[in-house]
Amino acid sequence: NAGVMQNPRHLVRRRGQEARLRCSPMKGHSHVYWYRQLPEEGLKFMVYLQKENIIDESGMPKERFSAEFPKEGPSILRIQQVVRGDSAAYFCASSPGLGEEQYFGPGTRLTVT
Amino acid sequence: DQQVKQNSPSLSVQEGRISILNCDYTNSMFDYFLWYKKYPAEGPTFLISISSIKDKNEDGRFTVFLNKSAKHLSLHIVPSQPGDSAVYFCAASAVTGNQFYFGTGTSLTVIP
Numbered sequence: 001n002a003g004v005m006q007n008p009r010h011l012v013r014r015r016g017q018e019a020r021l022r023c024s025p026m027k028g029h030s031h032v033y034w035y036r037q038l039p040e041e042g043l044k045f046m047v048y049l050q051k052e053n054i055i056d057e058s059g060m061p062k063e064r065f066s067a068e069f070p071k072e073g074p075s076i077l078r079i080q081q082v083v084r085g086d087s088a089a090y091f092c093a094s095s096p097g098l099g100e101e102q103y104f105g106p107g108t109r110l111t112v113t
Numbered sequence: 114d115q116q117v118k119q120n121s122p123s124l125s126v127q128e129g130r131i132s133i134l135n136c137d138y139t140n141s142m143f144d145y146f147l148w149y150k151k152y153p154a155e156g157p158t159f160l161i162s163i164s165s166i167k168d169k170n171e172d173g174r175f176t177v178f179l180n181k182s183a184k185h186l187s188l189h190i191v192p193s194q195p196g197d198s199a200v201y202f203c204a205a206s207a208v209t210g211n212q213f214y215f216g217t218g219t220s221l222t223v224i225p
Contacts, residue, residue: 004156009201033212042119042202042217043157056211091156099145102213104156 001088002027004094005074006107012111019086021108025094032075033102034067034104049075094110116140117205119216127224132190134219136203139184143205147213148177148188151200159200161188192224 005024011018016099025032025098030051035043045059049069064082069075089109093102118137127130134148144165149157161178163170163186170177176189190197200220204213 006156035215040217042117045202045212045214048211048218059212093156098211099208101147101159101162104149105158106154106156 004103006090006092006105006108008108010109010111012113013084014113016081019041019082019110019112021077021079021090021092021110022074023094023105024074024094025092025104029094029096029103031095032097033093033095034070034075034077035091035093037091039088039105043091047078047082052106064079079110082110084112086110087112115217116143117203117214117216119203119219121199121219122217123220123222125222125224126193128195129192132188132193132219132221132223134188134190134195134201134203136186136188137184138186138205138214140205140207140214141184141222142207143214144208145180145206146177147201147204148175149215150197151202151218157202165171191220193221195223195225197221198211198223 032049034046047060047067048056064080065109066078089107091107095102147162148160150160151157161172161175163179179186200218202218203216206213
């Protein structure tokens with residue numbers, strides 16, 4: 001049973017470009033969460049999605065960030081017009097149900113130059 | 114607003130001794146707590162959890178203690194092994210909530 005998959009593992013973007021981060025949850029998991037870890041900080045919740053629905057996006061910056069979890073395919077975290085402050089590790093997690101243990105992917109390390 | 118705090122950024126312990134990692138929280142609505150372990154360049158791995166109806170949960174060398182009145186939990190690793198060297202995050206959630214709140218992590222080094 002494959003774990004949570006994230007790609008790419010490393011992503012370099014110039015300021016102003018778009019970044020797309022992908023997450024495939026564990027088989028049988030319909031709940032997906034995105035977290036961001038800035039240097040020297042803990043994991044910060046960004047958004048929680050179920051298939052085709054955003055349940056909680058209280059941790060998402062109001063502008064430039066969006067997330068989706070379509071009926072088919074992976075969850076996507078999209079960052080438009082990236083800035084240097086977006087450089088961080090972005091982790092995706094999935095769980096079989098709300099409030100249950102979350103299983104994390106290996107993360108995508110975004111570097112904005 | 115850091116609702117889950119790990120005040121010790123790092124901890125060094127001799128192999129075979131006990132490692133005690135601490136975590137404090139501020140939100141009295143939290144009722145489910147987890148510990149995750151993270152190696153460099155990898156995602157966090159679930160280690161052990163405890164719900165607020167218990168004050169202790171044990172799994173092999175790992176034991177988590179919860180003191181609800183003090184809003185404090187701790188992870189004990191006995192005996193510590195070099196392979197336990199990693200960053201440990203505690204996390205908390207409320208049954209009515211959608212998210213886990215993570216601490217900033219404690220980097221544990223077990224010295225052979």
